[in-house]
Amino acid sequence: RNLSESEIFLYRVIFLLCVCLVHGEHLELDQVVSVPEGWLHEGRVSPLEEVELTFALKQQNVDKLQELLALVSDPDSQHYGKFLTLEEVASLVRPSQLTEKVVQTWLQSHGVTRCHTVLTRDFLQCSMTVQVAETLLSGAEFHRYRRDGQTIVRSSSQYSVHDDVSQHLDFVGGVLRFPPRGKEISKGWTGARHLKSFHLGVTPATLRARYNLTAADVGTAANNSQAVAQFLEQFYHPADLAEFMSLFAREFKHLTEVERVVGTQGGGKAGLEASLDVEYIMSTGANISTWVFTNPGRHESQEPFLQWMLLLSNMSAVPWVHTISYGDDEDSLSTCYMNRINNEFMKAGVRGISMLFASGDSGAGCRHLPKEQNVFRPSFPASSPYVTTVGGTSFKNPFKVTYEVTDYISGGGFSNVFAMPDYQVSAVKAFLKGKQSLPPESYYNASGRAYPDMAALSDNYWVVTNLVPIPWVSGTSASTPVVGGILSLINDQRFVKGLPSLGFLNPRLYKLQGTGLFDVTEGCHLSCLDDKVEGQGFCAAPAWDPVTGWGTPNYPDLLTALGKD
Ligand SMILES: *[C@@H]1O[C@H](CO)[C@@H](O)[C@H](O)[C@H]1NC(C)=O
Ligand SMILES: *[C@@H]1O[C@H](CO)[C@@H](O)[C@H](O)[C@H]1NC(C)=O
Ligand SMILES: *[C@@H]1O[C@H](CO)[C@@H](O)[C@H](O)[C@H]1NC(C)=O
Ligand SMILES: *[C@@H]1O[C@H](CO)[C@@H](O)[C@H](O)[C@H]1NC(C)=O
Numbered sequence: 001r002n003l004s005e006s007e008i009f010l011y012r013v014i015f016l017l018c019v020c021l022v023h024g025e026h027l028e029l030d031q032v033v034s035v036p037e038g039w040l041h042e043g044r045v046s047p048l049e050e051v052e053l054t055f056a057l058k059q060q061n062v063d064k065l066q067e068l069l070a071l072v073s074d075p076d077s078q079h080y081g082k083f084l085t086l087e088e089v090a091s092l093v094r095p096s097q098l099t100e101k102v103v104q105t106w107l108q109s110h111g112v113t114r115c116h117t118v119l120t121r122d123f124l125q126c127s128m129t130v131q132v133a134e135t136l137l138s139g140a141e142f143h144r145y146r147r148d149g150q151t152i153v154r155s156s157s158q159y160s161v162h163d164d165v166s167q168h169l170d171f172v173g174g175v176l177r178f179p180p181r182g183k184e185i186s187k188g189w190t191g192a193r194h195l196k197s198f199h200l201g202v203t204p205a206t207l208r209a210r211y212n213l214t215a216a217d218v219g220t221a222a223n224n225s226q227a228v229a230q231f232l233e234q235f236y237h238p239a240d241l242a243e244f245m246s247l248f249a250r251e252f253k254h255l256t257e258v259e260r261v262v263g264t265q266g267g268g269k270a271g272l273e274a275s276l277d278v279e280y281i282m283s284t285g286a287n288i289s290t291w292v293f294t295n296p297g298r299h300e301s302q303e304p305f306l307q308w309m310l311l312l313s314n315m316s317a318v319p320w321v322h323t324i325s326y327g328d329d330e331d332s333l334s335t336c337y338m339n340r341i342n343n344e345f346m347k348a349g350v351r352g353i354s355m356l357f358a359s360g361d362s363g364a365g366c367r368h369l370p371k372e373q374n375v376f377r378p379s380f381p382a383s384s385p386y387v388t389t390v391g392g393t394s395f396k397n398p399f400k401v402t403y404e405v406t407d408y409i410s411g412g413g414f415s416n417v418f419a420m421p422d423y424q425v426s427a428v429k430a431f432l433k434g435k436q437s438l439p440p441e442s443y444y445n446a447s448g449r450a451y452p453d454m455a456a457l458s459d460n461y462w463v464v465t466n467l468v469p470i471p472w473v474s475g476t477s478a479s480t481p482v483v484g485g486i487l488s489l490i491n492d493q494r495f496v497k498g499l500p501s502l503g504f505l506n507p508r509l510y511k512l513q514g515t516g517l518f519d520v521t522e523g524c525h526l527s528c529l530d531d532k533v534e535g536q537g538f539c540a541a542p543a544w545d546p547v548t549g550w551g552t553p554n555y556p557d558l559l560t561a562l563g564k565d
């Protein structure tokens, strides 16, 4: 008898549990090691070249961290909004003395001494030669790869660490994961859907009209701040932002400059996505101080996303809202890695920081498996239970500011790794029991974390990049900063009243049951192009659905609902 995909999955999970918890020599045996398409092999890295590796030390009190997050994010708890400082987070989760000692002794015994830690002491970043790295991480073999002018150093094979240290580490960064390909932001004139009718396109004025933002709805609180984070080789140009604002933002008070850039802003051409994020978070979150975290991987062996997580654990004061358009197939990442990244999201949540991730631009996605066993393909961090995930919509009538329907690219579905969190159980169950037809059950795991949580327009944006206004830019990388800016406006009104930030929004968002949001009830998103589902994934429905979440923001109502405690 052939094992079904789910049985194979189950055995894999049991096996990995054993590997992760008991033997633990290999830290991330389920991490996909093959070289993703597009990367060209340039050869083995010579033994004396340097790599910079990131050691994720086992944290303490992760259970407590999780409980605390649930309390400070639950509006019905006495602890709601009682956030921790980074120093308090550090004293909760920092590794045990034993863990620190074992890892340090191990590194020192191999002559590794150039290490930096972070304030929470749960990461160690160390420089060493390839020769030393290959001894520490037995099985690893470092090679250089090139894509679009960017080079990186990664191991072509799995690594394991000494038995004695394995139980003190979650994973080692800078060894296996390749940066995901940037979402090809669609420039619509190639897409058939745009040929049907000419469209004037989405600008800040369109968004502010649809989401009911008046000219008075801009930031006023001195301490408020928001951020976009970018990990592709992409940069925004200050001149593009200034031109965008002068063209499109005449009717409301706004800032025309980014307050702070953290990381290396490279030269060269501006990236469409980088321009998009900054221009739109500063249009809904108008007159709010904005930071850009950009390409924080300085070394060829670093993982830029992980570098950003390290930065957050090393900076006491960071913005209240972060929007990120970044994701990878859940099935390509090791469970140990994703669990640890979840811990990092929890650390941010207990500090009162809101993390917003784009839900992705491939609908339910598709993992092609042999024998017509295709399944949907969730993406991470969109599927993390500890972030707010934002899907996409388009206008029903593209000529008018009408109601919104599903944008068929809107990422959504169910995690295969993370269980459904309590805050969404009743909403998701109601959807699954609803009237609309569902895709065959074999395509998704209905007990997993379901996403997105909310949505905004993601179609036909105007963006200024390299000083040229470009129309028809689409993707959930557009909707995410739009929602981010709106949450920042709500934070702003809360700060004026002396209330804390919204922090991790989901527990409160799901309790609203759609209050303050325009419900999106029409349209379906993409999925596998096979005989069984024929390209259709889930469909929007009244209340929550795995295509547009609870819907899109109606600012005055959302402010009424969230602007008080
Ligand atoms: C964290 O910040 C401290 C103090 O600014 C710095 O010395 C250290 O190198 C930083 N850690 C990392 C991993 O960058
Ligand atoms: C907000 O926008 C919707 C639709 O655009 C409109 O029907 C409604 O009256 C507006 N105002 C409020 C306060 O919701
Ligand atoms: C813009 O924000 C600043 C604080 O950062 C505030 O002093 C100013 O009044 C705001 N402008 C408007 C028009 O509200
Ligand atoms: C479904 O998800 C749950 C938790 O998210 C997991 O425990 C279970 O193994 C998954 N089942 C399959 C068949 O993938």
Ligand SMILES: *[C@@H]1O[C@H](CO)[C@@H](O)[C@H](O)[C@H]1NC(C)=O
Pocket: 221, 222, 223, 495, 496, 498
């Ligand atoms: C703004 O910052 C100042 C100084 O750090 C602090 O005293 C004040 O409480 C802050 N206000 C708000 C609303 O966070």
